[in-house]
């Protein structure tokens with residue numbers, strides 16, 4: 001039987017709660033579709049700081065490196081916010097993991113299911129008939145990683161420095177990912193920048209225009225990031241694939257998640273160049289965080305984590321039938337009227353994290 005090695009990193013806050021449900025669904029998928037997952041759990045984030053003294057233990061990196069894919073929860077939270085910034089879970093674990101495995105292509109599919117239009121804060125008339133956008137976010141460059149970065153004093157006053165920097169080749173490779181994705185969808189690509197102010201934006205736009213010549217079947221348009229943030233709520237159906245640099249993609253993908261109904265529904269795949277026997281090595285995680293406001297209450301929406309597991313089956317393991325079946329199972333449970341608190345509305349049945357996971361596993 002085909003066996004895959006998966007590193008499972010639940011992390012902090014709601015991470016372990018939603019990860020348990022993804023594992024429940026994966027266990028059903030294994031039986032039903034005839035493959036085996038050798039899951040190895042490893043500590044990451046705040047829990048690793050507490051137990052191992054650092055957010056990303058070598059052991060965890062080793063387990064990830066020996067796996068076909070990483071299934072990741074979320075890291076961070078109030079408990080670790082008073083540590084020095086570069087020791088905190090986000091900067092000491094998640095960003096280094098993305099960089100270590102060169103996971104430059106972050107795919108975030110924001111889809112509003114037909115029965116969930118009421119969960120969106122956007123007027124139903126604007127998303128009726130479907131909101132379905134793929135955010136392609138550059139993940140290993142820009143302000144997140146640019147040097148110099150740090151804090152110092154000038155004339156006794158604290159100064160902070162972050163550097164936005166992109167090489168042309170970094171823009172080219174993510175643009176190819178976005179154009180190829182658009183070819184498999186509605187063939188429409190919106191590239192985001194701030195070319196009216198930032199040198200990075202000028203290079204971004206020129207490079208994307210150059211790459212566009214190789215994809216004549218894709219319609220390309222450019223939007224400044226501020227206008228894009230506005231258009232996403234004014235005319236959400238006007239988008240198909242959205243290409244953005246690291247920080248702009250971070251911000252806009254949260255907005256897209258909400259237009260689609262909830263951050264708790266938005267999965268992600270972070271892919272690099274490393275091939276596995278059955279696809280591309282990647283890290284798969286919900287786009288949202290550890291949700292400290294609801295952690296420990298058993299009410300978090302596990303769907304983003306479950307759909308991230310489906311993306312893992314699709315991109316790293318090439319188990320397409322199983323991935324599609326998990327997507328379909330999620331849809332069926334939503335159609336049946338089950339809702340966690342974040343997507344609940346009158347006339348639907350409010351359930352907790354576990355019940356939602358069990359229902360999806362049963363539907364599968």
Ligand code: NAD
Pocket residue numbers: 014018073074075076077078090094263264265285286287288289290291292293294299300301302304342
């Ligand atoms: P967040 O994404 O954790 O939460 C924002 C809001 O969305 C909260 O109201 C939360 O309850 C809600 N939400 C998020 N996921 C949900 C789910 N599955 N079900 C229901 N509601 C959900 O963002 P934040 O509050 O700004 O950050 C909290 C912590 O998480 C911070 O430490 C932050 O750095 C970290 N974070 C980690 C990741 C990651 O590990 N990938 C991503 C984002 C934020």
Ligand code: IPM
Pocket residue numbers: 076090091094095250287288289
């Ligand atoms: C995300 C998160 C991370 C990011 C943080 C936690 C570092 O917000 O994955 O969207 O900004 O990339």
Ligand code: MN
Pocket residue numbers: 250251254287
């Ligand atoms: Mn984010």
